[in-house]
Amino acid sequence: MKSCREATRLMSESQERNLYFSEQAGLKLHLAMCAPCRNFGKQLRILRRISKSYAEGGPEKAED
Amino acid sequence: MSDFLAPDTSSETRPETKVEDSLQNPQFLVDLRQQMLRFASLQLQDAQLAEDAVQEALMGALKNSRSFTGRSALKTWVFAILKNKIADILRQRQRFVDADQLVRGDREEHDHNELFDQTGHWRKDERPKKWADPESAIHDKHFWRIFDACLNHLPSRQAQIFMMREFIELDSHEICAAAEISVSNLNVTLHRARLRLRECLEDNWFGVEG
Numbered sequence: 001m002k003s004c005r006e007a008t009r010l011m012s013e014s015q016e017r018n019l020y021f022s023e024q025a026g027l028k029l030h031l032a033m034c035a036p037c038r039n040f041g042k043q044l045r046i047l048r049r050i051s052k053s054y055a056e057g058g059p060e061k062a063e064d
Numbered sequence: 065m066s067d068f069l070a071p072d073t074s075s076e077t078r079p080e081t082k083v084e085d086s087l088q089n090p091q092f093l094v095d096l097r098q099q100m101l102r103f104a105s106l107q108l109q110d111a112q113l114a115e116d117a118v119q120e121a122l123m124g125a126l127k128n129s130r131s132f133t134g135r136s137a138l139k140t141w142v143f144a145i146l147k148n149k150i151a152d153i154l155r156q157r158q159r160f161v162d163a164d165q166l167v168r169g170d171r172e173e174h175d176h177n178e179l180f181d182q183t184g185h186w187r188k189d190e191r192p193k194k195w196a197d198p199e200s201a202i203h204d205k206h207f208w209r210i211f212d213a214c215l216n217h218l219p220s221r222q223a224q225i226f227m228m229r230e231f232i233e234l235d236s237h238e239i240c241a242a243a244e245i246s247v248s249n250l251n252v253t254l255h256r257a258r259l260r261l262r263e264c265l266e267d268n269w270f271g272v273e274g
Contacts, residue, residue: 003184012255016229016236036191043262046198050211051230055147057139059208060099 004030007037011044096139097122100146106215107150107227117153121146151232154242179259192262195270207269214264218257225250226257 007030010023019027031038050058097118104114125142179190186192201207215223228239240250 003180004186005180005184008259009251009255012258013251016251016254036186036193039192039194040262043192043195043266044258046195047258047262047265048230049198050202053202054208054211055103055143055231055233057099057103057143058202059205059212060096060139062203062205062208064205 002030004034004037007031007034008040011037011041015044015048093122096142100142103143103231104146104150107224107232108153109224113153117146117149120149147232151234154228154232154234155238157242179263190263193266193271195266201269210268211265214261214268217264218260222253222257222260225253226261229254 007027010019010027013019031041100118100121101114104117105111108114108117121142124145125138179187181187215227218226225239225243225245228234228242234242236247236250239245240247243250245253
């Protein structure tokens with residue numbers, strides 16, 4: 001896969017479905033060369049972690 | 065060992081962790097209720113439905129309050145009940161998104177262009193950076209204000225679908241049925257919502273701190 005747009009799309013979709021082998025391979029190759037997209041991938045997992053905390057009443061439990 | 069044998073009575077005699085006290089403390093209840101209402105209203109977009117869902121979740125909490133020690137555990141649990149109620153309502157709800165919104169959503173095709181150049185690569189000042197530890201953010205009220213602001217900043221359809229997926233944890237098929245959209249439309253919407261949300265969080269929190 002050539003573009004960051006496509007790589008971020010696949011990383012986003014991988015949160016809803018398993019990627020095909022060819023998609024995985026292309027993504028891996030892209031990520032090996034692209035630090036911003038690697039950061040994006042980590043941030044997706046952080047977004048999920050934050051959302052889970054939000055849904056458990058996280059803001060109510062936080063401190064000033 | 066005796067704690068293990070009689071967990072119920074031991075938790076009832078520890079005064080500082082009595083959940084009944086929390087539930088009878090008016091200020092605690094008012095705060096909790098408000099937080100729940102905000103959460104439910106965001107997702108249901110209907111004050112009465114939100115009110116009912118919160119009421120039911122709180123009634124359930126009052127009924128089973130003995131099984132919880134501490135306010136934090138109680139909140140987690142009350143929100144779990146609320147989440148289930150919202151999920152049920154969303155699953156039952158058809159025509160969640162009207163046709164106008166669908167059309168508007170499809171016209172948003174250009175919105176990645178501010179992030180990516182013509183070849184589809186990140187524009188130089190849009191490249192995602194490394195983020196600091198999210199755990200400290202989660203315990204910071206200021207962070208949650210920013211998170212709320214970023215969420216409110218999303219187009220409403222993106223925000224609602226993102227919330228159905230990430231807060232209520234419906235799966236793709238459930239969201240497609242509830243919102244009457246195709247899987248590919250769902251994927252595009254979630255991709256956009258995540259791109260925007262992460263950008264907003266980086267601009268206003270993670271990028272600023274690091």
